[in-house]
Amino acid sequence: MTASAKNPQIRKFIDVQKSLKGASYPATKAELLKTAKGNNADEEVMEALDALSDQEFDSPAAVSKAVGNEE
Helix, strand or coil: CCHHHHCHHHHHHHHHHHHCCCCCCCEEHHHHHHHHHHCCCCHHHHHHHHCCCCCEECCHHHHHHHHHHCC
């Protein structure tokens, strides 16, 4: 079993980053949601992004940190 399979949080980070492929930073929450939708993100990723605060994110790492803090 891989580390990502054992840790759903890590898998979520990976899924979020995959769904944001091609995003330009800094990016607003609305821009991230639009990019994710365009990349056919699954419902879990869309919910995680939708739960973010309405702010500008300056990097993929900032998005991952915010997604990790949502719970």
